[in-house]
Amino acid sequence: MAENMTEAHTRLGDAAPRVDARSKVTGEARYPSDMAVADPAYAVLVTSAIAKGRIAAFHLDAARAVPGLLDILTFENTQGQVKTPSGIFGGREATTLESDRIWHDGQIIAVVVAESFEAAREAAYRVGVDYEAEPPSAGFDAPGAEERATAGIEGGRQDIRVGDADGAYAAAPVRVEARYSTPTQHHNAMELFTTTCLWEGGRLTILEPGQFVYRRSYMAEAFGIAPTDVHVISHHVGGGFGGKHSGVARTALIALAAKRLNRPVKLVATRDQGFTIATYRAETRHHVKLAAGRDGRLQALAHEGWEVTSRPSDYNVGGTETTARLYACPNIATKVSIVHADRNTPGFMRSPAEVPYMFALESAMDELAVALGMDPVELRRVNDATREPVGGLPYTSRPLMACFDRAAQAFGWSGRDPRPGSMRAGDWKIGWGCAAACYPTHVGASAARVLLSSDGTARVQVAFEEIGQGAYTMVAHTAADRLGLPISRVRVELGDTDLPPGTVAGGSNGTASTANAVAQTCELVRARLAEAAVRANEGPFVGADPATLRLEAGTLAGPNGSEPLDKALARIGGAVEIEGEYVPPGTPSGAIGRLARGIPTFTGGHFHPDRIQYAFGAEFVEVRVHARTGEVRVPRIVGAFAAGRIVNRTTAHSQLMGGMIWGIGSALHEETEIDVRAARYTNDNLADYLIPVNADVGAVEVIFVADEDTVVNPLGVKGIGELGNVGTNAAVANAVFHATGVRVRDLPIRMKDLL
Numbered sequence: 001m002a003e004n005m006t007e008a009h010t011r012l013g014d015a016a017p018r019v020d021a022r023s024k025v026t027g028e029a030r031y032p033s034d035m036a037v038a039d040p041a042y043a044v045l046v047t048s049a050i051a052k053g054r055i056a057a058f059h060l061d062a063a064r065a066v067p068g069l070l071d072i073l074t075f076e077n078t079q080g081q082v083k084t085p086s087g088i089f090g091g092r093e094a095t096t097l098e099s100d101r102i103w104h105d106g107q108i109i110a111v112v113v114a115e116s117f118e119a120a121r122e123a124a125y126r127v128g129v130d131y132e133a134e135p136p137s138a139g140f141d142a143p144g145a146e147e148r149a150t151a152g153i154e155g156g157r158q159d160i161r162v163g164d165a166d167g168a169y170a171a172a173p174v175r176v177e178a179r180y181s182t183p184t185q186h187h188n189a190m191e192l193f194t195t196t197c198l199w200e201g202g203r204l205t206i207l208e209p210g211q212f213v214y215r216r217s218y219m220a221e222a223f224g225i226a227p228t229d230v231h232v233i234s235h236h237v238g239g240g241f242g243g244k245h246s247g248v249a250r251t252a253l254i255a256l257a258a259k260r261l262n263r264p265v266k267l268v269a270t271r272d273q274g275f276t277i278a279t280y281r282a283e284t285r286h287h288v289k290l291a292a293g294r295d296g297r298l299q300a301l302a303h304e305g306w307e308v309t310s311r312p313s314d315y316n317v318g319g320t321e322t323t324a325r326l327y328a329c330p331n332i333a334t335k336v337s338i339v340h341a342d343r344n345t346p347g348f349m350r351s352p353a354e355v356p357y358m359f360a361l362e363s364a365m366d367e368l369a370v371a372l373g374m375d376p377v378e379l380r381r382v383n384d385a386t387r388e389p390v391g392g393l394p395y396t397s398r399p400l401m402a403c404f405d406r407a408a409q410a411f412g413w414s415g416r417d418p419r420p421g422s423m424r425a426g427d428w429k430i431g432w433g434c435a436a437a438c439y440p441t442h443v444g445a446s447a448a449r450v451l452l453s454s455d456g457t458a459r460v461q462v463a464f465e466e467i468g469q470g471a472y473t474m475v476a477h478t479a480a481d482r483l484g485l486p487i488s489r490v491r492v493e494l495g496d497t498d499l500p501p502g503t504v505a506g507g508s509n510g511t512a513s514t515a516n517a518v519a520q521t522c523e524l525v526r527a528r529l530a531e532a533a534v535r536a537n538e539g540p541f542v543g544a545d546p547a548t549l550r551l552e553a554g555t556l557a558g559p560n561g562s563e564p565l566d567k568a569l570a571r572i573g574g575a576v577e578i579e580g581e582y583v584p585p586g587t588p589s590g591a592i593g594r595l596a597r598g599i600p601t602f603t604g605g606h607f608h609p610d611r612i613q614y615a616f617g618a619e620f621v622e623v624r625v626h627a628r629t630g631e632v633r634v635p636r637i638v639g640a641f642a643a644g645r646i647v648n649r650t651t652a653h654s655q656l657m658g659g660m661i662w663g664i665g666s667a668l669h670e671e672t673e674i675d676v677r678a679a680r681y682t683n684d685n686l687a688d689y690l691i692p693v694n695a696d697v698g699a700v701e702v703i704f705v706a707d708e709d710t711v712v713n714p715l716g717v718k719g720i721g722e723l724g725n726v727g728t729n730a731a732v733a734n735a736v737f738h739a740t741g742v743r744v745r746d747l748p749i750r751m752k753d754l755l
């Protein structure tokens with residue numbers, strides 16, 4: 001096998017291309033809706049045309065007359081056949097055809113199933129519905145919307161109170177107070193929301209893109225079956241972004257349709273239905289008060305947030321946990337409220353809490369810098385904190401200012417004239433702005449199975465999910481490093497509940513959790529080979545300390561020599577298969593068992609009693625604002641990030657670059673428009689929902705800042721999935737202020753704001 005080992009042993013931190021790149025571009029990669037099932041029936045959803053009221057009557061004769069029609073599920077004929085499961089992240093999602101009640105526009109009210117997609121679609125169009133409509137409340141400021149403080153919700157987040165924020169604010173010499181807002185946004189992954197279900201006896205198989213395949217307990221609850229009788233497969237996901245945490249009402253309805261027909265049923269929901277049958281980023285409002293001494297040191301920080309949610313759900317993303325803890329400050333007060341409206345239930349969307357809440361804080365910090373006449377980087381420096389100010393806990397590492405300094409230098413920040421409107425090139429006003437990025441370092445339990453064969457190949461199995469972030473590559477890379485193999489010799493299997501339980505692909509915990517599980521399992525493999533080698537009667541390892549033996553470049557290597565892997569494996573039967581796990585300290589006991597039942601066991605961020613752990617970054621943006629049209633361009637953006645150990649510089653670079661590009665979209669493009677009279681989304685398609693495209697993005701520079709932090713987890717991985725697009729929106733808005741003197745506090749920034 002020596003000739004197979006000419007490729008280098010892949011090390012953690014090396015740059016490596018995606019192992020699934022070729023399969024994705026050739027179409028070989030199978031997304032769940034690509035997977036063939038025998039004799040499927042096709043489902044099309046019928047969704048509500050009103051936002052509030054009830055269904056008075058269905059008229060189904062015309063639909064039933066369509067040739068090939070098999071079934072029409074409505075609340076009238078599905079009662080008792082499926083239970084709406086409790087939501088996994090708190091709050092419930094409406095609805096599984098529970099009743100005649102309409103909670104929101106676009107709610108699923110019927111599922112039409114037919115022999116072909118075309119027949120199902122035609123029949124769905126022929127479903128007649130009589131509604132009794134009531135005027136809906138679309139969101140903030142709508143009559144009938146109900147505001148409620150989250151502190152009053154059972155199990156809800158608590159307000160933060162440190163010192164006397166009101167008193168300190170009133171007494172401080174320099175103050176800023178402002179209101180900010182961020183719009184409704186929808187994930188709009190390239191891959192649509194799809195579900196295919198089939199039953200074999202009492203066992204349910206679900207082919208569905210998801211960010212947590214082990215969330216099968218949700219469907220077990222819906223059908224009153226054991227979680228082990230639910231098999232979920234999601235080998236590739238065409239974009240998750242928080243929108244595919246899987247196991248929602250549509251999954252239960254397609255499973256029910258398959259059960260009623262005793263036949264596989266396949267659904268590919270339309271782009272516009274994706275706006276209302278899945279979660280999205282809620283519209284938020286913020287009231288921020290900052291007060292400082294003339295030296296710039298914060299004396300008071302108050303952050304109050306409001307979020308729109310549905311009628312039945314108490315979902316709120318919060319976010320003042322982060323904004324209250326980022327800077328040193330002796331007096332802090334925060335509060336979060338939700339506003340129930342006639343809307344579908346929101347949920348996670350990339351950097352869920354930090355994108356809206358850090359926009360408010362980092363805009364306000366820029367306003368404070370202006371009020372103080374201080375450089376915004378220096379304002380962050382005088383308020384840098386090695387301990388978070390709420391509980392006084394130490395940050396495991398805190399390279400925030402290192403990020404600011406590296407990015408400032410690369411950007412050329414020292415050449416900035418701080419006066420707004422002072423920099424210009426022809427008709428274009430030039431503005432430079434910056435903001436902090438940060439994201440809590442989460443970790444979760446994960447199992448993994450590693451199989452090492454004498455031909456020098458390894459298989460690694462874990463039910464983690466590839467959502468476009470590079471999960472296959474990260475797992476292969478980690479195993480290659482630990483097993484002493486080239487990355488090409490490692491085969492990875494993910495996204496299947498037949499595999500050992502893996503963590504959620506969300507909250508930026510994936511690499512930290514999964515890489516540690518893979519590394520620890522590889523260590524069990526190494527230890528087994530080493531034990532056998534030192535106990536052998538011959539060979540270079542006899543009598544050696546097994547801890548000194550390493551797997552390296554296709555060999556087992558020790559202080560006194562090495563031998564090829566196949567020889568070392570021959571002592572233990574020629575191959576080895578071991579299942580291991582990583583359970584972060586502070587995780588509830590039985591974490592792997594809980595995971596297998598569909599309960600993720602996140603910890604990290606500010607949840608530890610003895611420390612706080614975050615990844616950091618700083619982003620610097622140049623904008624050009626056209627003096628006559630108000631058009632805003634972003635010719636360049638520089639981000640420096642400290643996120644612990646970087647597993648793969650290639651995929652990490654892409655991840656952070658993608659985050660910053662999304663951040664530009666957050667500032668300038670993205671907004672789900674709502675017709676408030678109907679409480680209906682109006683730009684529910686990719687033509688009208690604006691996202692940044694190549695022409696909107698100039699140079700994007702990503703800098704990695706060294707950050708060794710082995711407190712967070714053994715490998716010191718902090719996670720980067722969400723970090724890059726935190727603070728970008730504020731950096732753009734701050735740059736727009738610098739260019740124009742106009743402070744835009746309501747996202748997205750539009751030309752009309754600058755005329």
Ligand code: MOS
Nearest residue numbers: 242349350506507
């Ligand atoms: Mo991420 S928004 O937690 O999938």
